[in-house]
Amino acid sequence: MNQTPVFDAxxxxxxxxxxARIQAVVQQARARHVxxxxxxxVVAQVVRTGGRQANVRRFLxxxxxxxxxxxxxxxxAIGRLLGNSSTSxxxxxxxxxxxxxxxxxAVTSDPADLRKLDPExxxxxx
Numbered sequence: 001m002n003q004t005p006v007f008d009a010x011x012x013x014x015x016x017x018x019x020a021r022i023q024a025v026v027q028q029a030r031a032r033h034v035x036x037x038x039x040x041x042v043v044a045q046v047v048r049t050g051g052r053q054a055n056v057r058r059f060l061x062x063x064x065x066x067x068x069x070x071x072x073x074x075x076x077a078i079g080r081l082l083g084n085s086s087t088s089x090x091x092x093x094x095x096x097x098x099x100x101x102x103x104x105x106a107v108t109s110d111p112a113d114l115r116k117l118d119p120e121x122x123x124x125x126x
Contacts, residue, residue: 001052002051002103003102003103003104003105003122004034004035004036004037004053004066004104004106005025005029005036005105005106005107005124006036006037006039006068006095006099006102006105006106007036007037007038007042007097007106007107008042008091008092008094008095008106008108008109008110009042009046009091009095010108010109010110010126011046011107011108011109011126012043012046012059012089012110013037013046013056013109014126015045015055015056015059016052016053016055016056018055018103019126020021020075020099020112021060021124021126022107022126024095025104026059026113026126029064030064033065036062036064036065036066036103037049037066037067037068037098037102038060038065038066038067038068039067039068039094039095039098040068040069040070041070041090041091041093041094042091042094043060045069045072045091047060050072053107055079062113068094070094073099074094077091077097077114078093078094078097081093081097081117082117082119085116085118086114087116087117089096089113092110092113092114093095093117095108095114096114096117096118096121099118099121099122100118100121104122104124105121105122105124106122106123106124107123107124107126108124108125108126109126110126111123112124
């Protein structure tokens with residue numbers, strides 16, 4: 001993996017269990033000095049209050065993480081992507097759009113959902 005990976009919600013949730021595949025992606029990104037991109041919508045979809053998400057919160061405070069915000073132009077692009085694919089998951093579309101814009105693979109636990117939005121998107125499947 002030479003590119004900056006984009007994490008989806010399933011990947012962020014899986015961080016709590018610290019599976020080896022996700023740890024390898026994180027370690028490879030750090031070794032290559034590339035950021036991991038996290039759409040802010042993914043954070044909103046996953047983060048909850050309470051102490052059960054210690055690993056997630058620790059990961060989200062990593063300075064190597066780069067957040068992709070949902071501004072007006074991005075929202076319009078997401079809406080266009082959803083319309084063209086006849087799908088409705090805004091967060092999945094944000095992940096795909098981030099990956100497209102950065103020429104990056106999406107790290108996902110739901111490859112079929114992301115492929116509906118872009119059949120050619122490079123994926124790292126968990």
